[in-house]
Amino acid sequence: MQSSITAEELNLLIEQTYKVEREFSELKASYAYLQETVEEIVEFLPNAIWILNGDNSIFLQNSQAKKLKELLALLQPRSDDYEVSFDGRSYLIKSSTYKGKMMLSATDITEQKRKENLATMGQMAAHLSHEIRNPIGSISLLTSTLKKRVIEQNIPIVEEIQNAVYRIERIIKATLMFSKGVHANKAPFLWSDLEASLKSAIGYYGYTKEIEFNFPTQKFIINGDRDLLEMMLCNFIFNAIDAIELDEEDEGRVELAYEPDERYHIFRVHDSGIAIENKEQLFEAFKSTKVKGNGLGLVLSRQIAQAHGGDVSFSDTPKKCFKIMLLK
Secondary structure (H helix, E strand, O other): OOOOOOOHHHHHHHHHHHHHHHHHHHHHHHHHHHHHHHHHHHHOOEEEHHHHHHOOOEEEHHHHHOOOOHHHHHOOOOOEEEEEOOEEEEEEEEEEEEOEEEEEEEEHHHHHHHHHHHHHHHHHHHHHHHHHHHHHHHHHHHHHHHHHHOHHHHHHHHHHHHHHHHHHHHHHHHHHHHHOOOOOOOEEEEEEHHHHHHHHHHHHHHHOOOOEEOOOOOOOOEOOOOHHHHHHHHHHHHHHHHHHHHOOOOOOEEEEOOOOOOOOOOOOEEOOOOOOOOOOOOOOOOOOOOOOOOOHHHHHHHHHHHHOOOEEEEEOOOOOEEEEEOOO
């Protein structure tokens, strides 16, 4: 015959049941909080994170991983870090396993690799420029002597050689400046002096069409590095000449307009030449939008403007225009 449960024992059993239920609820809430915290931490990370079950199904992933869901198929667990190229970008892949789960992370290193490649290209270009500089200097000197001695009919040939040498010298100077960095030695000078230098440089550049050049007529003083500013404005003018040379029209126009405000000297460069293609590459080093460009002119021009407390921007509405700002 079974003994009956007393009321006291029943109350104790009920109390223990409630206690277990409370502890289970607290444990469940703690687990949910822990899981939510882990998800927030994973979401906060800048790289793509996947945590996989033993059957490779996804246990947890962040929003970056969701955007790169097709990349996951290319990944594999490895003891060492490795790189993967996907959709035009580069990713550094890391993996680890713990208690039957595997974590994969993908970090976008495209910009880092681009800077490393630029640094390598800059070093190589600087080395080549140093090697080329001496023979180019000799050619320049010899052509100056040759021009005085050749018959008149051959002078245009010598001048064409001089123009070609001038272009090479500009490329060498730009390459060396890019590798060393832009440093402005500022001093006040008249705009008219810089204008005279620009007109002289245009004469050396060489072009085949009838081009009208319009320069600012105002008289003003600029506090800046005259040599650097001459290089910067020459870049824009020469780019304009090249655009006109490629145009179907027999004539062209280059306008360098000036408008001051309280803080800046503002220049705007317009030309009647062909439109610019691949505008997104305008200010990327070694990526030229011109057939015969070296991809450094606009990059250096922006750096020169920034060294003078300003900047360079481009707009093609309502017409093609570069805006140059220099701090007064």
